[in-house]
Amino acid sequence: MNGTGGEAGAVPGQITTPPLHPAIAPLSYLLGTWRGEGEGGFPTINSFKYGEELSFSHSGKPVISYSQKTWKLASGEPMHAESGYWRPKPDGSIEVVIAQSTGLVEVQKGTFDAGKKVVTLHSELVGNASKVFKLTIVEYNNWKIL
């Protein structure tokens, strides 16, 4: 890596929005920034309210860039963060690769229904940096615009 600063020409995607790649058009309703809030709790701790922000963007390629973060609503203290890429396929299947601030990587696979605006994902691979082993779990997530 050689950091020099400003010698690499124009950075794409920062001046004009590139055209949408056809592969991601069925999920274009996700593009932008989404915010919400929730409440977390476990038997051994006080429950807490948190804020959550998800961002989906693209650079003209057949992949959607994804990032997410949560924070405690009361204090603004940052909590979890993750980022990665959503790769929809013409056959209605989708792959999602994610790195998490806690030291996990995850591969999710599933399907999407553009008409119903539902994406169904399950975890195919979780890699844990701290524990050096790989485990495969199955966990279903339904993402639906409400």
Place this chain on the structure above:
Amino acid sequence: MNGTGGEAGAVPGQITTPPLHPAIAPLSYLLGTWRGEGEGGFPTINSFKYGEELSFSHSGKPVISYSQKTWKLASGEPMHAESGYWRPKPDGSIEVVIAQSTGLVEVQKGTFDAGKKVVTLHSELVGNASKVFKLTIVEYNNWKIL
């Protein structure tokens, strides 16, 4: 996911820079945006010059957020992108988790030398979303500020 917009309070880290967590202080020289350029080529294609940008940031937690992208210098066309987290430990070891736009996840481990500003990483796990299997490769990268 319930996207409502603007109901989740102030977003941390966007108004003031949070204090640096002591765990990431030895790598604070990385924080910011680095740009450079290089030349890529294979026997079967014309060689091309590319621009590359790496960004390192933090939110006050013991982890550094990382993102990278490359683009063709001549056209500005985006090429590869990846993002993830660097997790330095007090003992001089470091874990890096990365998601790649090509559908790969990767766990890298290694060591850092704050005095020499050298981070040495090797790949411990590569997960490929498209091929559904996991492979473990060993590949050494030396990151050094030149």
